[in-house]
Amino acid sequence: MRLSRAMPAWARVRQWGLGLLVALFAAGAWAADWSREVLYFVLVDRFADGDPSNNRGVDRRNPGGWHGGDLKGLTAQLDELRDLGVTALWINPVQLQQARGMPAQAPGVQPFQHEGFHGYWIHDFQAMEPRFGSVDDLKRLVDAARERGIKVLLDVVYNHTGYTSRYSGRRTADGQPWIRLGEGNCEVDAVTCAVGGLPDLRVELPEVRDHVLDANIALARQAGVAGFRLDTYKHIGSDFWAEHRRRTRDQLGRDFFLLAEYWGGTAQSLDGFFERDEVDSGFDFSFKGSCEAWVQGRGRSVAFGAYLRSRHQVRTGYHLAHYLSSHDEPMMLGNLGGDRERFRLCVALQMTSLGIPVIYYGEEVARGGHDWPLNRNDMPWGSRDVLPGKGIPRDEAMRSYYKQLIAVRREHLALTRGSFTLLTGPQDPVLAFLRRDAGSGDQVLVLVNREDRPVEVDVPAGDSWGAPAARDRLAGGAVALA
Ligand SMILES: [Ca+2]
Incomplete structure (x- = not known):
């Protein structure tokens, strides 16, 4: 995908409803969290x-x-x-x-x-x-x-x-x-x-x-x-x-x-x-x-x-x-x-x-x-x-x-309590990482481009990514995953 420097892109890869349900349950169970x-x-x-x-x-x-x-x-x-x-x-x-x-x-x-x-x-x-x-x-x-x-x-x-x-x-x-x-x-x-x-x-x-x-x-x-x-x-x-x-x-x-x-x-x-x-x-x-x-x-x-x-x-x-x-x-x-x-x-x-x-x-x-x-x-x-x-x-x-x-x-529970997987290669200009909350299955892919120009980046999709569609949480709209 093409990224301009000012626009990190998000892609959430699992069903939203499940994430929301688990978030409400977790908030009740951990009052002091x-x-x-x-x-x-x-x-x-x-x-x-x-x-x-x-x-x-x-x-x-x-x-x-x-x-x-x-x-x-x-x-x-x-x-x-x-x-x-x-x-x-x-x-x-x-x-x-x-x-x-x-x-x-x-x-x-x-x-x-x-x-x-x-x-x-x-x-x-x-x-x-x-x-x-x-x-x-x-x-x-x-x-x-x-x-x-x-x-x-x-x-x-x-x-x-x-x-x-x-x-x-x-x-x-x-x-x-x-x-x-x-x-x-x-x-x-x-x-x-x-x-x-x-x-x-x-x-x-x-x-x-x-x-x-x-x-x-x-x-x-x-x-x-x-x-x-x-x-x-x-x-x-x-x-x-x-x-x-x-x-x-x-x-x-x-x-x-x-x-x-x-x-x-x-x-x-x-x-x-x-x-x-x-x-x-x-x-x-x-x-x-x-x-x-x-x-x-x-x-x-x-x-x-x-x-x-x-x-x-x-x-x-x-x-x-x-x-x-x-x-x-x-x-x-x-x-x-x-x-x-x-x-x-x-x-x-x-x-x-x-x-x-x-x-x-x-x-x-x-x-x-x-x-x-x-x-x-x-x-x-x-x-x-x-x-x-x-x-x-x-x-x-x-x-x-x-x-x-x-x-x-x-x-997104993935962003607050999720794990961190670095997806950036040794020479990649773009920073790419995946946050994943195992309990809810919520996942967020974070891509940040510090260059002064748009760049193309390939990110290796993990087995857990599931459905081949994601949502861009900043610009809105679907992101196709290949
Ligand atoms: Ca005063």
Whole structure:
């Protein structure tokens, strides 16, 4: 078949009805199975302002300042996420932030004041940041999301406080400081070092551990969130994470979901945590760079396919969460020099690959902003009257493409839990692989062409392909198989 670069082709090879039946059965039997979720990450301050009365110190011209978004605003825009097809929402930490920001500099940006708008500079674990909203606002978000079939993951920090906090100088009952200041080298000892120079909480001390655990668990229980995204996982020891797993399960339920931010995480490097059942999932830091390289012509297609296959080594019942952009890395579209056609190929690969796809807010409308701090800029709302991103243009065609791919992913068990068979030959320019779900018989053939021209490709049909007809899930229509 002929393929243009921008149009990966899909062919589903078995009866649709059987796949649908099995999908419904499986969803009921595995209430806590996150293999079919599509996760959307929002920096609350940068998304939607639903309450101007809490906009203390807001300066939307400051790339590191507060921009006014809040939980009420996010709640009011949940239909935007439901319409896109996402099934889970991850929001940044919402506890009270340090009172004043820090002077900051970045290439290409005027020196600016960096505030705690991102939520990771906590002053008090037991209080909410009023610019984000109240505990009731968080509960209303969770309830409104649940009505739309969307789970909410709350980001929590255990490793450090803000640069200033109510904990500085605090000591335990037997006189030990709560904080380690400026000690250690993260290259030598990740647990005792000060990440980004932030005061390191000594969570190995039971009094400190109980304070942060109790605060986060109480907030989760009050609001009814479905799980935690665990910040700076690498920088806390396994004893803490084992205790964390026990307590969250005991107090928040067996299905309470844990997603670890282990910097550099892959199927291989996360396996120890999965083996010890500390968490249910971890971010896959390898997908973004691998995809960027391949779509730009670096490396053979067969090697990239072998990499995708290696992601299937993840332990059964545990998940990799793979993303194209994040608040801690330059955004993919910028890394690709703004090439939206190549970006689309990575979107297609993200949505046809094993794991929990994570969409960084606004990426689905080709949000601009490349490196920090502009990778955390405002959600584009185009002509819609939503601040802070009112008037920022949106690529609606890109959003439609995301919608289509998310819908295809959610319809096919093969794409979420199926096996991976690489069909690319050593010299083939086109990447070809088959995803197959043995239980339902659902199969999807994925073909991706990174060349700047149409190419012809022969794909060896397996014995399991069955009926000699398939359906193109992107362009529509039948595909004849010979
Ligand atoms: Ca506000």
